[in-house]
Amino acid sequence: MGVRPEAAQPVQRPAQRTAVSFLTVTEVAAIMRVSKMTVYRLVHGGELSAVRVGRSFRVPEPAVREYLAGARTDVA
Secondary structure (H helix, E strand, C coil), X not given: CCCCHHHHCCCCCCCCCCCCCEEEHHHHHXXXXXXXXXXXXXXXXXXXXXXXXCXXXXXXXXXXXXXXXXXXXXXX
């Protein structure tokens, strides 16, 4: 009996993906202590990345952290 071609090749599995937590606009507004409308403005203005799910938006948690880190200012 010969070697089957599929047995000769190693099995390739999809690369591991890191789990990303998504937040609602309401949750982002609470974290940032701003109104929901401010979060919508940030999303529509491209300052805060978001994913549209149906008629609502979900914001990746790392995007909120990055936005807040970039928004810091030093006060003299």
